[in-house]
Amino acid sequence: MAQQVQGVIARAKGEPVRIETITVPDPGPGEAVVKVQACGVCHTDLHYREGGINDDFPFLLGHEAAGVVESVGDGVTEVAPGDYVILNWRAVCGQCRACLRGRPQYCFDTHNAKQKMTLADGTELSPALGIGAFAEKTLVAAGQCTKVDPAASPAAAGLLGCGVMAGIGAAINTGEVGRGDSVAVIGCGGVGNAAVVGARLAGAAKIIAVDIDDKKLETAKGLGATHTVNSRSADPVEAIRELTGGNGADVVIEAVGRPETYEQAFYARDLAGTVVLVGVPTPDMKIELPLLDVFGRGGALKSSWYGDCLPSRDFPMLIDLYQQGRLDLDAFVTETIALEDVEKAFERMHHGDVLRSVVIF
Numbered sequence: 001m002a003q004q005v006q007g008v009i010a011r012a013k014g015e016p017v018r019i020e021t022i023t024v025p026d027p028g029p030g031e032a033v034v035k036v037q038a039c040g041v042c043h044t045d046l047h048y049r050e051g052g053i054n055d056d057f058p059f060l061l062g063h064e065a066a067g068v069v070e071s072v073g074d075g076v077t078e079v080a081p082g083d084y085v086i087l088n089w090r091a092v093c094g095q096c097r098a099c100l101r102g103r104p105q106y107c108f109d110t111h112n113a114k115q116k117m118t119l120a121d122g123t124e125l126s127p128a129l130g131i132g133a134f135a136e137k138t139l140v141a142a143g144q145c146t147k148v149d150p151a152a153s154p155a156a157a158g159l160l161g162c163g164v165m166a167g168i169g170a171a172i173n174t175g176e177v178g179r180g181d182s183v184a185v186i187g188c189g190g191v192g193n194a195a196v197v198g199a200r201l202a203g204a205a206k207i208i209a210v211d212i213d214d215k216k217l218e219t220a221k222g223l224g225a226t227h228t229v230n231s232r233s234a235d236p237v238e239a240i241r242e243l244t245g246g247n248g249a250d251v252v253i254e255a256v257g258r259p260e261t262y263e264q265a266f267y268a269r270d271l272a273g274t275v276v277l278v279g280v281p282t283p284d285m286k287i288e289l290p291l292l293d294v295f296g297r298g299g300a301l302k303s304s305w306y307g308d309c310l311p312s313r314d315f316p317m318l319i320d321l322y323q324q325g326r327l328d329l330d331a332f333v334t335e336t337i338a339l340e341d342v343e344k345a346f347e348r349m350h351h352g353d354v355l356r357s358v359v360i361f
């Protein structure tokens with residue numbers, strides 16, 4: 001039987017979000033209904049509300065979530081009712097050329113639930129990133145659920161579903177940071193600070209955190225940055241070079257998404273170093289680089305999509321590290337809030353002192 005629950009809805013561009021009653025259908029073939037326990041508030045949710053992603057209003061927001069599988073549809077083998085899971089954006093197909101070549105993180109044919117959740121009047125909802133977890137229950141594709149250790153706190157676990165995974169993965173998967181490397185992270189919000197954590201997990205010897213906000217740099221220090229640079233008071237490229245014996249960092253991670261920081265990342269890397277671009281630019285942004293610098297410096301420019309993560313491999317591994325006290329996910333949970341407070345959390349995002357607000361159910 002379809003169920004009615006409360007969810008956070010963005011009805012129209014720029015309008016404050018509202019709690020509304022939504023209908024969650026029973027899971028169809030390949031689908032699962034998940035009872036959400038925690039869901040983080042991410043910039044992407046705000047971006048949806050502002051019409052910055054697409055115009056498929058109304059949106060059911062929320063996508064950094066952990067919860068318990070309540071029911072599954074026909075043919076579901078990935079998870080069973082009662083499983084504690086972290087949700088991911090898309091289930092992979094297992095059959096496209098990326099999947100067949102062992103790189104399902106680049107799957108060309110990912111999917112979400114086929115059925116739609118609806119408003120009371122029957123209007124179909126667009127769930128944010130195919131998840132829609134600012135709701136007591138949500139319908140997803142079973143492949144969007146990854147089973148993890150049920151002892152892990154939902155507030156912390158849910159964060160692996162998006163921003164924190166993107167940052168950790170930028171360092172460990174895309175950047176392939178290795179033991180003894182020097183790493184610079186430009187922009188230390190939730191994503192950049194997660195990259196700092198990833199660099200430390202990977203055994204980096206030097207981790208240089210760059211931001212324009214001293215509060216963010218303090219947090220970075222607490223998470224493992226060995227040096228901090230406020231790029232309002234110092235040229236970050238020069239500072240990174242100075243801190244790396246005049247060379248530049250082995251891996252530079254850009255986690256802002258602006259032309260000036262892209263350019264800084266490019267010049268802050270050592271010869272043959274790697275630049276990892278995880279900050280998402282807008283379509284109008286451009287930079288100009290001398291081709292000889294692109295060619296002559298060697299190395300690699302890589303963009304990092306969802307931290308190049310493989311949920312089935314990375315979520316349980318990172319949850320194990322968290323449970324062992326080796327990965328401080330709690331440091332990213334600035335505050336826990338109620339479902340009604342998502343709009344207020346959006347306002348606080350602009351003030352810079354919140355890494356993540358997390359809705360607890």
Ligand code: APR
Pocket residue numbers: 043163166186187188189190191192210211212213216231255256257258260261278279280281352
């Ligand atoms: N130089 C250095 N840091 C900067 C600059 C700059 N010119 N401009 C902004 N910052 C810092 C901010 O002070 C903030 O700490 O970048 C950080 C951005 O963090 P958040 O706004 O919290 O964003 P976050 O969620 O971390 O995402 C960062 O990654 O995945 C992408 O879409 C996401 O593009 C976004 C980026």
Ligand code: ZN
Pocket residue numbers: 042043044045063064162163
């Ligand atoms: Zn997100």
Ligand code: ZN
Pocket residue numbers: 092093094095096097098099100104106107108109110
């Ligand atoms: Zn595929």
